[in-house]
Amino acid sequence: MNNNNSISASFKTNPTINLDHIIPLDFKTVLKLPKSHSWSTTTTSTHVEVDEGVPVVDLADPEALTLIRGACEKWGMFQVTNHGVPIKLLKQIEFQSKKLFGLPTNQKLLAVRSPEECTGYGLPRISTFFSKLFWSEGFSIMGSPLHHARQLWPNHHFDFCNVMVEYQKELMGLTERILGLMFTSLDLTQEDVKCFSESKNGSKHPQALLQLNSYPICPDPTRAMGLAPHTDSSLLTLLYQTNISGLQVFRENVGWVLVNPISGAFVVNVGDLMHIICNGRFKTALHRALVNQTHHRISVAYFYGPPKDVNISPSIKLVDRDHPILYRPVTWKEFLDSKATHFNKALDFIRFDV
Numbered sequence: 401m402n403n404n405n406s407i408s409a410s411f412k413t414n415p416t417i418n419l420d421h422i423i424p425l426d427f428k429t430v431l432k433l434p435k436s437h438s439w440s441t442t443t444t445s446t447h448v449e450v451d452e453g454v455p456v457v458d459l460a461d462p463e464a465l466t467l468i469r470g471a472c473e474k475w476g477m478f479q480v481t482n483h484g485v486p487i488k489l490l491k492q493i494e495f496q497s498k499k500l501f502g503l504p505t506n507q508k509l510l511a512v513r514s515p516e517e518c519t520g521y522g523l524p525r526i527s528t529f530f531s532k533l534f535w536s537e538g539f540s541i542m543g544s545p546l547h548h549a550r551q552l553w554p555n556h557h558f559d560f561c562n563v564m565v566e567y568q569k570e571l572m573g574l575t576e577r578i579l580g581l582m583f584t585s586l587d588l589t590q591e592d593v594k595c596f597s598e599s600k601n602g603s604k605h606p607q608a609l610l611q612l613n614s615y616p617i618c619p620d621p622t623r624a625m626g627l628a629p630h631t632d633s634s635l636l637t638l639l640y641q642t643n644i645s646g647l648q649v650f651r652e653n654v655g656w657v658l659v660n661p662i663s664g665a666f667v668v669n670v671g672d673l674m675h676i677i678c679n680g681r682f683k684t685a686l687h688r689a690l691v692n693q694t695h696h697r698i699s700v701a702y703f704y705g706p707p708k709d710v711n712i713s714p715s716i717k718l719v720d721r722d723h724p725i726l727y728r729p730v731t732w733k734e735f736l737d738s739k740a741t742h743f744n745k746a747l748d749f750i751r752f753d754v
């Protein structure tokens with residue numbers, strides 16, 4: 401799916417940038433944090449302790465709708481349990497990710513993401529917005545991972561590919577179920593949220609990207625950044641953060657709050673597009689990942705969005721005299737283009753002055 405027809409084209413790396421922003425360091429050989437990866441300690445300063453953390457929602461709970469609405473309004477994030485995705489699949493994707501990131505660097509570079517593309521091995525795209533580099537590496541997949549998996553393991557890519565494909569199938573089902581709950585919690589029906597109706601070129605398919613993240617053991621975590629603060633551009637992101645902590649979410653007037661790993665749970669992030677549809681009522685979650693000195697951390701993010709050329713705009717049901725319309729219509733493609741230039745300010749560029 402690496403063509404101009406998909407959203408992948410919108411978050412391609414600017415071809416003129418330094419390859420340092422694509423090719424990760426050979427982390428295993430580094431005993432001291434290099435200057436290139438040394439952030440000021442104020443940027444990496446750790447989280448605050450809070451009494452009540454990110455809400456956890458058991459999908460079988462009769463109160464799930466109310467809990468989800470409250471969590472999205474207050475945190476832009478919650479964790480889900482009892483979601484139906486087999487634990488075995490979660491263990492398998494963790495295993496396959498570790499297998500991939502454990503390869504020697506020269507082998508991983510066989511599948512490096514090219515500047516024009518969105519899939520393959522490399523540093524997270526947002527690294528181009530920062531002068532310091534991240535203590536992390538990633539592998540992005542859209543649809544079939546076959547092309548890059550063959551480059552890594554010419555004869556032994558079957559298990560990897562099967563797990564990635566199965567995981568994407570399961571996560572698409574779960575994401576759509578959670579999206580339905582989120583809309584229902586605001587009394588919105590399918591008709592109220594037009595983003596899945598026919599797109600201009602007749603394609604009705606939602607778009608999704610699977611991102612495997614690896615945060616190697618770090619010699620000086622107090623000065624390193626795994627993934628800098630950002631919001632996801634998606635409608636919704638489902639993150640499996642294994643059992644090693646590192647994810648933090650920002651709360652206004654509170655600070656950075658740790659998202660405690662819960663065995664077998666998914667973290668659900670409200671993305672920018674959901675924030676637009678809800679006219680700001682559900683908050684897009686500002687989050688980041690820090691690293692540690694003892695454990696290699698893996699996380700798996702599934703970004704889900706609408707067909708690329710469908711207009712996304714605030715639902716009129718959530719607009720009234722007290723809640724004026726905040727955003728103008730935008731397609732996911734246009735928004736990703738804007739995000740690739742304006743990064744965390746992209747929402748401001750489509751906001752009406754109120």
Ligand SMILES: C=C1C[C@]23C[C@@]1(O)CC[C@H]2[C@@]12CCC[C@@](C)(C(=O)O1)[C@H]2[C@@H]3C(=O)O
Nearest residue numbers: 407411524525526609611630632633634703
């Ligand atoms: C579908 C997408 C979401 C994403 C941009 C992209 O087109 C492809 C990569 C995704 C990712 C993964 C790491 C974090 C993130 C912020 C980034 O830079 O690239 C997200 C993007 C996003 O949500 O904007």
Ligand SMILES: O=C(O)CCC(=O)C(=O)O
Nearest residue numbers: 611613641647689699701
């Ligand atoms: O690794 C994590 O906990 C966060 C990953 C993330 O935010 C992302 O991939 O967008």
Ligand SMILES: [Fe+2]
Nearest residue numbers: 630631632687
């Ligand atoms: Fe994210």
